[in-house]
Amino acid sequence: MNFKSIITSFSFTIVFAIYTINSQNTIGETEVFTTTNQAVGNITFTDTGDLVYSHHPFFSPENRVMIMDAKTKTSKPFPNKAWNTPRTTDDNYLSNVLGIRNDENGIVWMLDMAQRDHVTPKIVGWNTKTNQLERIYYLPKSVVPKHAQPNDMVVDTKNGYFIIADEGIGNGGDGTNAAFIIVDMKTGKTRRLLEGTRTTLPENTPTVINGKHLAVNGTDLLVGNDGITADANFEYIYYGPLNGTKIYRIKTLDLVNEDFTVTELDGKIETYSEKPNNGGMSIDIAGNIYLTALETNSVAVVLAKDKSVKTMVKDANMVWPDGVSYNHVDGYMYVSAAQVNKGAVFNDGKDLSTKPFYIFRFKPITKGVSFR
Template identity: 80%
Template sequence: MKKQIIALSIILSAMTINAQKPLARAEVFATVDQAVGNIAFTNEGDLVYSHHPFFAPEIRVVKFDKETNTTTPFPNLEWNTPRDTDDNYLSNVLGIRNDENGIIWMLDMAQRNDVTPKIVGWNTKTDKLERIYYLPKSAVPAISQPNDMVVDTKHGYFIIADEGIGNGGDGSKAAFIIVDMKTGKTRRVLEGTRTTKPENTPTVINGKHLAVNGKDLLIGNDGITADANFEYVYYGPLNGTKIYRVKTLDLVDETLTEAELDQKIETYSEKPNNGGMSIDKEGNLYLTALETKSVAVVLAKDRNVHTMIKDDNLVWPDGVSYNHTDGYMYVSAAQVNHGAVFNDGKDKSTKPFYIFRFKPIEEGVSFR
């Protein structure tokens, strides 16, 4: 009975989001030939984004030239070229963020190559490598899939959302990975706990379940963002009905036990099954609503879910990020559900792939 009530609640929530009039207009910013994952920006506002790793792209990360509608490998071709002599290259990147110092931080999940997962920081001001943070097996076990992160330059931490679906993982061991920017010390916290593991809320798009070999794919800790002052981290499993928040200083506090930390987590709001997450300076949360070709927003004033934008070409909206130079939120349409693994071995994705943008309700948070 409880499962039926949950399922009905999810259906009604999706119906409500579908029925709402969008609060903003979706504008096509660009069309490209490969699936776009997550988007970051240089200080000048140029887009730097990951090609979605689900489609095993040859070039992992690119910089986009709006004038010519073309891309170039970022930071260069060498960093996008796997080799056996060293591991100073990008293997498998989805999560990508920029900070106020002009550094683009790229979260390399590895997996495609026999290299250690890492965070690579490239300084766009000097056009040089800033630093590499390696992620050890103690923090990134085989089932890990480090998906997205907060770059907290105020307190000095990377806070990574790990979906827990790597190498056959079923999401039940999803977690956070905390990296100290000064020392490089890396910890795994809240693995398989109530707020990081997925709920039994399958992803259903156009009536079709997102499944592998007939089994629903349930994804853990996924969307993540932090407010403008890095006071709170907001997060939730992709497959789940709740957004949670926790004070950043509690999440990175090594003296807290898992049970003590869990007690400090607040259930913030309801949500649809979502991928990326962003926030504006008034605390409105923007969520890519995978099942409804839309971006939802949880308004700070009432913590209710509303439709922000919607478009028929917004197929599997993935990352959503704010560009401080033009005041727009940018969102990718990755078509992940059209990939071969979900369609009996046939890749049903079609060109072009879209990058949309829209005006947020309030000024967005650029660096988080």
């Protein structure tokens, strides 16, 4: 190791130690960035660092997607009110959106599950530089069958694919049809992969929050393929079922390779690390993976150096942390607290969520990976 490497390593050790000391039993410290009147699902950012976020569809919000000025913290519908207003003349509007990502070209991509208004599921790209529609990719029934619930995605501009994690809990689904959906950015061609296989299926690890099982009509809700992210070079896709104890990874070019059989593709998948039941997932340039730990009001981190699982940040008001995303402008990771477990569907028809809804932020161990 040369002198520069020694200094870099020593500096990292000091920073890591400071993080550890700052907050008991956590690596980092979190702060409340802002609060909202409606539940926030996932978050992404414009080139100038403004927050674009989905209102969680479990609460049937009037406006599906919002944009918040990072300085004034004022919000308005994104990309505009018309796109958040259902109509019968066409389906060029947002029905229900959870997954939302930006790319290096200034385009915000919104994954419309379309269950609320029974329109065609789609990915809508809005160019924030020109304030115009960039493109719509429609997702046909062949890749979004009845029990599909396309939840989150990686926007891989290097290889030219959208890689979507489908939880398999749409329209009463029990997670057994969880899968991947691949969309070719150039041609729009879609494929459904690894449906109901060992790494997309949920495990029998029910979500338990404050001693209460997340259940519908007395049956534990087990959610399949959910959190998903890609490393800085789009070499690997990291993913896992929400209800599950493992993070898996596969080389991106293997996952999108149309020549592999299901058996061959399954053989390319690595078991990467342990994990808690989790929602959103993000990553930094060192390969540390951040994931929202739903049951413990926290964000966990899988350390790249040894794949150990630690608590990154924790807060009593971080109830059902959902999406976690890196803001390339200010260097913070942002995480929403959606209170999904308090929704009516899980509480005998009574919405137990309480205002305000929180958006937290924290500094990652090292620089996060943008556009994931």
